Amino acid sequence: MADDFTDLSYHVGTYGKNTLWVCDSNTSKMVRPLPTPNVVLEAGESSKSFTCLEKIISTAIESNLGRDCTFIALGGGMVCDITAFAASIYMRGCKVILIPTTFMAMADASLGGKTSINFRFAKDIVGSFFPANEVLICTDSLRSLSNKDYMNGFATVLKHSLLTKDDTLFNILAAQKQKVMDRDQETLKAIITISLQVKKSYVDNDPYERLGIRSALTVGSTFAHALESMSRLQWSSGQAEAWGICKSVEASRELGLCTPDFCAGVLKLFAFYGYDTSYKIQRGDWMDYKNQLCKDKKSVNGVVNFVLLKDQGEYEIRPLDDEVIKKLVMYPSV
Ligand code: GLY
Numbered sequence: 001m002a003d004d005f006t007d008l009s010y011h012v013g014t015y016g017k018n019t020l021w022v023c024d025s026n027t028s029k030m031v032r033p034l035p036t037p038n039v040v041l042e043a044g045e046s047s048k049s050f051t052c053l054e055k056i057i058s059t060a061i062e063s064n065l066g067r068d069c070t071f072i073a074l075g076g077g078m079v080c081d082i083t084a085f086a087a088s089i090y091m092r093g094c095k096v097i098l099i100p101t102t103f104m105a106m107a108d109a110s111l112g113g114k115t116s117i118n119f120r121f122a123k124d125i126v127g128s129f130f131p132a133n134e135v136l137i138c139t140d141s142l143r144s145l146s147n148k149d150y151m152n153g154f155a156t157v158l159k160h161s162l163l164t165k166d167d168t169l170f171n172i173l174a175a176q177k178q179k180v181m182d183r184d185q186e187t188l189k190a191i192i193t194i195s196l197q198v199k200k201s202y203v204d205n206d207p208y209e210r211l212g213i214r215s216a217l218t219v220g221s222t223f224a225h226a227l228e229s230m231s232r233l234q235w236s237s238g239q240a241e242a243w244g245i246c247k248s249v250e251a252s253r254e255l256g257l258c259t260p261d262f263c264a265g266v267l268k269l270f271a272f273y274g275y276d277t278s279y280k281i282q283r284g285d286w287m288d289y290k291n292q293l294c295k296d297k298k299s300v301n302g303v304v305n306f307v308l309l310k311d312q313g314e315y316e317i318r319p320l321d322d323e324v325i326k327k328l329v330m331y332p333s334v
Contacts, residue, residue: 027079056086093130099136103150170312249309258308
């Protein structure tokens with residue numbers, strides 16, 4: 001990891017002219033002057049679109065970039081996902097370097113080659129697997145995030161702490177809240193490093209998510225993406241992810257797959273960090289929610305599968321009855 005952002009600017013400055021920089025309206029201010037050619041996207045999830053993809057590809061064409069060019073993404077999950085997707089299709093694939101600036105992008109999106117854009121309010125519905133040639137992580141950039149954006153990505157670190165039997169990460173998160181909230185650099189480096197090691201252990205064994213191993217990393221996302229999509233992306237990814245992980249663990253408890261104590265411990269950890277673990281959708285929104293669930297990428301023959309945690313580092317993937325889902329996500333009838 002680069003120690004500070006100055007080092008990082010120097011490092012990426014050595015990539016020469018055959019590059020296309022992609023930033024958002026916040027991260028474009030992090031490297032001055034911003035090298036050309038570049039594309040600056042409006043910050044926010046709504047930029048993960050075909051329109052912005054076209055803008056990146058058009059700029060590459062107008063700048064006469066060949067197949068040997070490199071796209072450099074400087075930003076959070078949105079910038080990294082769309083830039084890597086653009087790189088995967090530009091001239092059938094050019095190089096891509098990711099410089100993640102948010103927690104979500106550092107601890108998750110940067111590793112494992114998932115690229116995507118959203119379409120018709122469905123999150124990450126269009127994309128490819130295209131691992132980055134290089135990932136440069138500078139935890140210093142986390143200092144510039146608003147509290148909302150910081151916590152948005154931190155949910156991923158909490159998730160990764162549940163996906164390993166080694167409880168080092170879980171214990172750091174449970175014991176070092178103040179350091180995490182103060183954005184202490186050593187603590188951040190430690191938790192991001194472990195978080196990426198956890199993710200790597202799944203990705204290495206199932207890079208294309210075909211063996212039911214990598215899918216474990218999406219625990220909570222089936223519940224979460226449906227909520228995000230139903231709310232027309234008004235829920236942030238991380239807040240929805242935290243809620244979705246809690247619903248997955250509650251579903252495990254309902255089915256007797258995990259102990260009530262394990263479930264209570266997970267809910268307590270997320271609540272400890274201020275996430276909304278108990279949100280319920282209105283009864284009238286059920287059909288909309290259910291329709292969004294059906295678009296999940298883990299569906300097989302129209303059956304939606306959920307990743308359910310049985311214990312730390314242990315999971316099962318299976319469908320859930322509507323009645324169980326309703327009980328967890330929806331207000332009960334009066
Ligand atoms: N974020 C889950 C994965 O990369 O597989």
